[in-house]
Amino acid sequence: MEELSRNIVEALGLNPFWEQVFYALAIIVVAVVVFMAALTIAGLLTYLERRVAGRIQSRVGPNRVGPLGLLQWLADGLKLVMKEDLIPACADRPMFRLAPYAVVVGVFAAFVSVPFGQLLIAADLNVGIIYLLAITSLVSVGVLMSGWASNNKWSLLGGIRSAAQIVSYEVPSALSILSVVLLAGTLSMQGIIQAQGGQEYHAEFWARGGWPWNWFIFHNPFAFIAFFLYFTAAVAEGNRTPFDLPEAESELVSGYNTEYSGMRFAGFFLGEFANIYLMSAVATTLFFGGWQIPGILPEEQASSWSLQLMGLLIFVFKAAIGCFVVIWLRWTLPRLRVDQLMGLCYKYLVPFAFICLGGNAVYILLIKAGSTFDWIVHGAMTLFGFALVVYFFVRVTHHIRLVKDRVDFDILSRGTKKPFDPAVQTRRYGRHRKGARALEITGQQGKEIG
Amino acid sequence: MGALSSYFSAVGRTIATLGDGLAVTFSYLFRKPVTLQYPDRTVEPLISTLPERSRGILEIDIDVCTGCTMCAKQCPIDCIHVEVVKDPETNQRMLTRFDIDIAKCMFCGLCVESCPASGLRHSHEFEGAMSDVARLMLHFVDKPLPVAKPPKKDEPVQTKPKGSIVREMLRDPWARTRKSKPKAEECGDIG
């Protein structure tokens, strides 16, 4: 961007002072674009969540606003914006107002270093992953602030729970990320992606680019476990079921955001959903080969726009699957208790994370990257992973057959569409509604049904 | 060793049970939803799917009413108001009032069981939202009319089709109520 602004200034023959101005402008534009993209993603995720939850629960989910209900999130957002802005009487007003911003900033600022594509990244920081870990910690500050400022005991409990939870789960999360950093040898997000299939020894077609056996999740057994540790810790950091104790609906009413409504609530809400995408995107980057296309080296990809687009789609698809898994977990699992949550972190996740870190280090030391044994391990892990998926689907079909249900692939479930019957509408909603107008148009008399 | 094995068996159990639970919920993505998209996307009007005995809003076919007031006596919450007076000229018992307070009715069905002429019954109508609670007081008698003769035992009574009477009364929920306030006696015990 610096180069770009310098070129513009030189072309226009302006004072070097303007270089700084153009640079600042460019930063603002990029920031707005990233913010808008993140907002849209978060909004669409709320739609996805409701839709998936609906299907999981034998329901349909939102399907009225727009085609397939796709605009539901816009309608909801509009509703939240228009709602009355309520602040409890004895709340700590400045803190109360500030808290949602901390959450929103914490999550959305992290989008800056999310690599959507090879060239589509706002800032490829050389400490990208550390930046992500650092900036998302701002969320816990916001949550704690809102819990305190609401002057509500439930909120306070929620805020305290959240602070304890996020601080604890940073440890296994960071440790399992470190495993990947060891394997990749870099902290930069793009560098980590490139390391999964873009190294010198990835020369053959079957070894080039984003084949599953190049992904870090299938790199070795320790990395495989590290992924699950990271994912668990990330779900916990994102306050999602089974770790949604800060907003445990049945215990703390709504936890730290009990007193929030309208736009401020929307801030928390969007922050939560943007966070889901964020953790899926990070998981995709660290463990699933990011935007790499199977059989194509990053250098080839950089030269073609269509390959770039394909890379973007691959990245978004992988991240969407991650989001789906998070949503699916939420609608399946019960919630842990607060002591069990800490126990899980310190008794299980942290020791395992240390083992993974050590295991990965030993693996790198003992086995030369690109050696035959290395490839055998990759292949075996990939086969193991696919075997797990296959076994899972066997269980799924078993459950469908168990209750003698029929398989139905109408996943979008448009619902039963009936032709509009003005007579029915008139009888149900009265004459001055849609039904009456339709009657006038068709000239029909309301006929009875029954 | 026991502690270690219980540690790892807990991990294994967690993965196995959680995984199986996840398989169940995942399998529901490929099954048909059971939602009935009431009111406008049902396969057929919901009212026609109700079972025969379904207890909806009460109605009386006033032409077969014998004016025995059994229903009013049986009603545990007094939501049926029946008035029968003897016409001094013709010496005929006249039905002057038959009101059912739907806002108060608890759909227990005791009145229906007691009706000797089977003119009182539960229709299948259930969409009874009104713009004014006073309009939920259904008046079945417009002007005084003579009561019907009690039917003989096992004699079938010809009545209007079920639901046709009350549907007409609940027809237009958005219509304005009368300009003047309804009189107290018209509202019964609503208060």
Next chain:
Amino acid sequence: MIEPTDNNPQRSELVLNMGPHHPSTHGVLRFVVYTDGEIMRRAQPDIGYLHRGIEKIAENKTYPGYMPFTDRINYLEAMFCNQAYAIAIEKILGITPPERAEFLRVIACELNRIASHQVTLGCIAMDLGAFTPFVYLLREREKINDMMEALCGNRLTHNYMRIGGVSADLDDTWLGNLEGFLDHFELILEEFTSLIVYNEILVKRLADVAVICAADAVGYGLVGPNLRASGVNWDCRRDLGYSVYPQLEFDVPLGRGERGTVGDCFERFVVRVEEMKQSCRILRQCLRKLPDGEIQAKVPKMIKAPKAEVYSCVEGARGELGVYVVADGTTKPYRVKWRTGSFSAMSIVEAISRGLMIADLVAVIATLDVIAPETDR
């Protein structure tokens, strides 16, 4: 802000008002919770928000006219309240209902028991954070509601039973539907088991939490599944043998301490699952044994009960549901007193909640199956 209850900073407590409007108190119910951070020192139940005076209403209603009000005692087990009241009045009048009517009552009651347990189990899962099992069970309950509507006309407040019989007969189609439902539901129970019952998180949340020993359970007057989860072998259906239950074969599931201790929350959860299976078994037997005949005994049109005092009880979904009726020779009862399972379950909450965490209180209320309208009446 938050003030300690006394000025001694060493003993400061956080007082939380859980309810009357709280997502997991199932109706309007209030607990005053004294906590030390997340750990509760005391949880005092405060009941009465749903008091509707159902016992007093009886004094102004005729004997048959009171029947619809019994539906409203507990919206989840209307049939049992119907049955308890009907049996009480039949005892006073000395009427025996025809055998078919008794079988119809048993069929309706066992269906109602399944429906009630479905809500309970679903709510336990939901209070622990898993929303989906609740929806699955309510979906199945909807089928029971549909059958109830076809049988007696209403889905929730059935008002099915009459003094000396039942209000409506059922036909072969209905019985076919019931059989189909049972075939389906037993499979759904299996699915439910693999979905949530042995889910490690749920087990960890419930096992060894709020253990009630057998002596305490009897002492506090717990009844039904709560009592049996503590290992006390008592079931009115088997031990008092009312209605046609002596003709039917069924087991009484007891707490076995499968994953924790006998009498913990998990046992109360599992006992209910097992009870649903037993109810299915009873229903299947009823389908085979259902005799032909009348459904209503001869009862005078205007019931005038002789001077008498009776107590009758049935094994409801929340245990022994008793009604004590005092008749004074008029057409209206002199006094009706209900004895409900939720009320006694509520009394033990304060004793067992000491030292638990706030999240456990939710599990305790849910597994004790406290229903506010039944507590307050």
